[in-house]
Amino acid sequence: MKEVKAITFRVFRFNPQIDEHPYYDSFEIPTERGITVLRALDYIKQNLEPRLSFSSFCHAGICGSCSMKINGMAKLACTTQVWDELKNSVEKNVITVEPINNLPALRDLIVDMQPLVRKLETYLGWVEPAMPEQEMGKKECTVSEEEFRVYDPATDCILCGTCLSDCPALKADPDYVSPPVLLRSFRMNADSRDKSEEERLELLGELHGVMDCRGCNRCAFTCVKNIPIMQAIQSLRERVMQKKLSGKS
Ligand code: SF4
Ligand code: SF4
Numbered sequence: 001m002k003e004v005k006a007i008t009f010r011v012f013r014f015n016p017q018i019d020e021h022p023y024y025d026s027f028e029i030p031t032e033r034g035i036t037v038l039r040a041l042d043y044i045k046q047n048l049e050p051r052l053s054f055s056s057f058c059h060a061g062i063c064g065s066c067s068m069k070i071n072g073m074a075k076l077a078c079t080t081q082v083w084d085e086l087k088n089s090v091e092k093n094v095i096t097v098e099p100i101n102n103l104p105a106l107r108d109l110i111v112d113m114q115p116l117v118r119k120l121e122t123y124l125g126w127v128e129p130a131m132p133e134q135e136m137g138k139k140e141c142t143v144s145e146e147e148f149r150v151y152d153p154a155t156d157c158i159l160c161g162t163c164l165s166d167c168p169a170l171k172a173d174p175d176y177v178s179p180p181v182l183l184r185s186f187r188m189n190a191d192s193r194d195k196s197e198e199e200r201l202e203l204l205g206e207l208h209g210v211m212d213c214r215g216c217n218r219c220a221f222t223c224v225k226n227i228p229i230m231q232a233i234q235s236l237r238e239r240v241m242q243k244k245l246s247g248k249s
């Protein structure tokens with residue numbers, strides 16, 4: 001017979017339409033080994049509290065929508081096993097679940113990702129084709145293996161926002177560029193198909209940009225894909241400094 005543990009989930013609740021203040025609800029549920037925090041929340045929603053709100057889609061660590069604080073640490077709920085998480089619990093068999101920090105709380109565990117999306121737009125988080133339009137479709141645009149290796153780890157980013165939850169620079173300044181946007185900027189700048197590196201570096205060198213990073217390493221520590229974000233940030237800082245010293249900024 002499978003072993004079952006009764007685990008209490010202490011869940012952050014807040015519906016701005018009816019609640020004056022956030023509060024915590026507790027739900028005790030039976031859990032088996034292998035159950036993830038996301039499955040546990042699904043169980044609570046289906047059986048105990050249908051109004052409980054959280055985001056999820058892939059259940060496989062791919063879509064990036066289920067980032068939340070679990071026992072105080074930002075993680076993906078769909079890749080966090082309940083039984084494993086018990087070792088981080090302050091109170092025996094109690095797991096606390098809250099929305100990530102540094103993004104506006106919308107409802108219960110859901111945060112507003114729009115500030116992150118707007119920053120991706122501000123810092124040109126896409127490839128701006130270097131190839132003239134008239135040549136497109138006629139010429140192949142190849143990327144060497146050597147070049148791809150430079151930004152390959154950064155392409156693993158699923159924009160889940162986990163790494164920004166504990167960023168002290170973002171906490172102090174909500175307009176700070178934020179770690180996932182820095183990573184995206186690095187990735188785009190390293191891509192030879194892109195022509196916006198200079199413009200991006202200009203933006204990153206301004207107030208709220210990469211020079212405001214405190215180098216604390218928390219983003220890299222919490223990244224759910226183990227992406228070496230600090231290397232990307234360091235590289236951007238060097239490029240911004242070079243640009244400033246060369247007088248091109
Ligand atoms: S290293 Fe910079 S971007 Fe990363 S968490 Fe610290 S302040 Fe934020
Ligand atoms: S860098 Fe890592 S933690 Fe941050 S958004 Fe990308 S995948 Fe998520």
Ligand code: FES
Binds near residue numbers: 059061062067079
């Ligand atoms: S539900 Fe997609 S990453 Fe967790």
